[in-house]
Amino acid sequence: DTGVSQDPRHKITKRGQNVTFRCDPISEHNRLYWYRQTLGQGPEFLTYFQNEAQLEKSRLLSDRFSAERPKGSFSTLEIQRTEQGDSAMYLCASSLVQGHEQYFGPGTRLTVT
Amino acid sequence: GQSLEQPSEVTAVEGAIVQINCTYQTSGFYGLSWYQQHDGGAPTFLSYNALDGLEETGRFSSFLSRSDSYGYLLLQELQMKDSASYFCAVSPGSARQLTFGSGTQLTVLP
Numbered sequence: 001d002t003g004v005s006q007d008p009r010h011k012i013t014k015r016g017q018n019v020t021f022r023c024d025p026i027s028e029h030n031r032l033y034w035y036r037q038t039l040g041q042g043p044e045f046l047t048y049f050q051n052e053a054q055l056e057k058s059r060l061l062s063d064r065f066s067a068e069r070p071k072g073s074f075s076t077l078e079i080q081r082t083e084q085g086d087s088a089m090y091l092c093a094s095s096l097v098q099g100h101e102q103y104f105g106p107g108t109r110l111t112v113t
Numbered sequence: 114g115q116s117l118e119q120p121s122e123v124t125a126v127e128g129a130i131v132q133i134n135c136t137y138q139t140s141g142f143y144g145l146s147w148y149q150q151h152d153g154g155a156p157t158f159l160s161y162n163a164l165d166g167l168e169e170t171g172r173f174s175s176f177l178s179r180s181d182s183y184g185y186l187l188l189q190e191l192q193m194k195d196s197a198s199y200f201c202a203v204s205p206g207s208a209r210q211l212t213f214g215s216g217t218q219l220t221v222l223p
Binding site for chain 2: 031033035040041042043044048052056091094095100101102103104105106110
């Protein structure tokens with residue numbers, strides 16, 4: 001099937017290390033979003049791509065976070081010099097430009113020790 | 114900025130009807146969405162309202178009043194599998210990125 005996939009599903013890292021997550025959206029979807037979710041909260045918007053262009057980033061997003069979507073297909077989210085506060089579920093979603101429904105992947109759970 | 118308020122918990126019995134309210138304050142508004150999330154699962158889309166009124170999709174309905182900055186999700190004929198977290202979310206911009214509420218944990222009792 002062709003839902004949104006994310007890799008890895010779980011990542012445990014030590015504070016100060018860099019981590020990279022991958023998201024493969026539904027193939028015909030132009031828009032790709034990254035969100036972060038902590039326990040008991042709703043997902044928090046991080047950044048958004050339309051095709052390969054990163055069009056918006058949350059003002060709350062630290063400079064340690066960077067995302068790419070080369071060729072408008074899969075996307076990567078990198079966190080440099082991880083901190084314990086980065087521990088969360090990182091969710092990717094995709095949608096059509098004209099659509100209002102976002103399809104979420106299963107997420108990558110990051111634990112920073 | 115954006116803020117959304119919804120009850121943290123709701124409990125109901127199988128077969129009942131439950132309404133989850135959501136009030137919002139946003140600097141821009143393109144629509145109100147509702148998502149369901151089971152424990153350990155991904156959020157899944159339930160409904161979307163861009164205009165005032167009621168949208169019905171099977172057992173679920175969603176309502177929006179733009180003048181009151183208010184919406185609700187109505188779940189009918191509750192089933193045990195409806196036990197989950199329900200999030201309202203607004204699209205404050207044309208890019209449709211979502212700002213989510215903190216979620217309502219619905220527990221359906223037998």
